[in-house]
Amino acid sequence: MKTLNFVLLLLFVATMGFAQNPIFYSISFPNAAHHEAEVVINLTDAPGTTIKMRMSRSSAGRYATHEFGKNIYNLKAVNPDGSALLIKQAEGDLYEIQSHGSTVKISYTLFANYVDGTYSGIDESHAHLNMPATFLWILGQEKRDLMVQFNDLEKYGWKVATQLKHYQANAYTAPDMQYLMDSPTELSAYKEVSWKVTNTDKKEETIRLATHSVDAQPVIDNFATMLQKVVLEEKAVYGELPSYDYGEYVFLQDVYPTDAGDGMEHRNSTCIVETADKVEGNEVYMLSTFAHEYFHSWNVKRIRPKSLEPFNFEHANISGELWFAEGFTQYYGEMLLVRAGFHTADEYAKTMSGLINSVLNTPGAAKYSPIQSSNYAVFADAGVSIDPTNKANMYTSYYYYGGATALALDLRLRSEFNLTLDDYMRQVWLDYGKPYIPYTIADLEKSLAKVTNNKVFATAFFKNFIYGVEKNNYEVLLAKAGYVLRKANPGKAWMGQITAKLNNGNVLINGNSIIGTPIYNAGLDAGDILKKIAGKPVDGSVPLATYLADKKPGDVITIDYQNRTGAHQAQVTLAESPLFEVVTAESAGQTLTKEQQDFRAKWLSSKVKQ
Known part of the structure; x- marks a missing residue:
């Protein structure tokens, strides 16, 4: 497409009914081979006081603080006549222009070489842009219209995939800064499939899949057919699709082995982002991320925690509701693949094993509630640090904690009320999502009381399992659906979850030992150098579990180790692993009853009306 001249474009947009002159962004890629872009911001109607501009420190869909400002340089500002303006760097990512006119041109170089959902990545094959990692924004001007012009498309053979509204040629618009920052964009020679879904209100919503990969178009066509089944199963949960802005929802998929991997929801x-070499052969595996992220178009982007409103791009919001926003989404993302026919009942048993172990076999879940786990997201959600933490002993992922809680609530609603978690999610959608009323935890409790018509149950559930650390009886709940919860390694000796690494010929414990495990009780921890286990030298040539092959729970072994206080011997009393596994009753040699068959079918069968 032909690039519009900037001056002509400004004159053109001024006549097109914008509420005000937009802030105009232009991004070009003269040095894409070395992961650089050149960004220009033309600010008209500049504030009469000091212009303050900054790079974000958080990103929509991410809950930890990040430092995007480190990757911009060559920052300049000029008057319309080209004369330079003085820029003061007030903080690491905050800049000020004190003396200026009503129109200012700002420019900088962006370095971007990390392809995931949080950062940006640029090379000659594509520009994968997460906006908080790409664009400076002007403080005090957050409500202004914005326009972005993507240049060099013809040079590289790129097209534009984005939720931004197409305006003219290679120019796109956003109604404000919040929307721009929530609008990732893929510039590449992607392959595309689109289809329409008739919503409950008879309005058609367009779903697009834009995939940047080495696959041929028929592969993407087939994957889109699979994805359509997931979309319809998710629509069935809520009874309707959201009403998407501009009538369109787009999946931006990037697949390449050097990608960082991620999934990040937006409005x-x-x-x-997938780390595979191609889509072909990995379709079902990839659908897991798609199912999770698409469920977010209801749960978190519209069923919105009040703690995330407005989203703060200067530092991460703290949100105690992530067990619901992310955890319940985690549950549905995997369970709906069973309803859609992509996973079997046996495969889903393995998923449930992970969820249940996360709440029954982690120190964090034993001591801290789902709310407290959610609050830790400001540090845990891909937060960057170089110093070790004690997360293993005080944090349980709100994804899995919330997922396990959703599993229990679904089974309890089915067995105690002849209701489902779908009914509850639909109630929350109608109460808070569809009218876009940001919710609190107390609001979620009210919706549970409403859908069950039982305030006592709702109050007790939230008191015990959301505000508290009590755990549901998964063995009893799963049995109703013909699943068996049992020990994963009965009768086998275990000394704890322990990993090691080889460092200059020494085998070091790598990672904190876990509270309550045999090695923790014996005093071993990260950094200790293992010399012998049960009298056998440790050299890193075999897995540590090999040393226990002839042992049983209750045996006492000696571990010789060294640390900065000298050489030591620890007496370790071996135990049986506390980890559980979930299996179908059939695979456990049991016969399903008619009640169990019916319960499982009602739970895990497709809800899409043919």
Whole structure:
């Protein structure tokens, strides 16, 4: 497409009914081979006081603080006549222009070489842009219209995939800064499939899949057919699709072995980055991320925690509701693949094993509630640090904690009320999502009381399992659906979850030992150098579990180790692993009853009306 001249474009947009002159962004890629872009911001109607501009420190869909400002340089500002303006760097990512006129041109170089859902990545094959990692924004001007012009498309053979509204040629618009920052964009020679879904209100919503990969178009066509089944199963949960801005939702998929991998939800799009070499052969595996992220177009982007409103791009919001926003989404993302026919009942048993172990076999879940786990997201959600933490002993992922809680609530609603978690999610959608009323935890409790018509149950559930650390009886709940919860390694000796690494010929314990495990009780921890286990030298040539092959729970072994206080011997009393596994009753040699068959079918069968 032909690039519009900037001056002519400004004159053109001024006549097109914008509420005000937009802030105009232009991004070009003269040095894409070395991961650089050149960004220009033309600010008209500049504030009469000091112009303050900054790079974000958080990103939509991410809950930890990040430092995007480190990757911009060559920052300059000039008057319309080209004369330079003085820029003061007030903080690491905050800049000020004190003396200026009503129109200012700002420019900088962006370095971007990390393809995931949080950062940006540029090379000659594509520009994968997460906006907080790409664009400076002007403080005090957050409500202004914005326009972005993507240049060099013809040079590289790129097209534009984005939730931004197409305006003219290679120019796109956003109604404000919040929307721009929530609009990832893929510039590449992607392959595309689109289809329409008739919503409950008879309005058609367009779903697009834009995939940047080495696959041929028929592979993407087939994957889109699979994805359509997931979309319809998710629509069935809520009874309707959201009403998407501009009538469109787009999946932005990037697949390449050097990608970082990620999935990141946005209001009318999702960014999905896979580390595979191609889509072909990996379709079902990839659908897991798609199912999770698409469920977010209801749960978190519209069923919105009040703690995330407005989203703060200067530092991460703290949100105690992530067990619901992310955890319940985690549950549905995997369970719906069973309803859609992509996973079997046996495969889903393995998923449930992970969820249940996360709440029954982690120190964090034993001591801290789902709310407290959610609050830790400001540090845990891909937060960057170089110093070790004690997360293993005080944090349980709100994804799995919330997922396990959703599993229990679904089974309890089915067995105690002849209701489902779908009914509850639909109630929350109608109460808070569809009218876009940001909710609190107390609001979620009210919706549970409403859908069950039982305030006592709702109050007790939230008191015990959301505010508290009590755990549901998964063995009893799963049995109703013909699943068996049992020990994963009965009768086998275990000394704890322990990993090691080889460092200059020494085998070091790598990672904190876990509270309550045999090695923790014996005093071993990260950094200790293992010399012998049960009298056998440790050299890193075999897995540590090999040393226990002839042992049983209750045996006492000696571990010789060294640390900065000298050489030591620890007496370790071996135990049986506390880890559980979930299996189908059939695979456990049991016969399903008619009640169990019916319960499982009602739970895990497709809800899409043919």
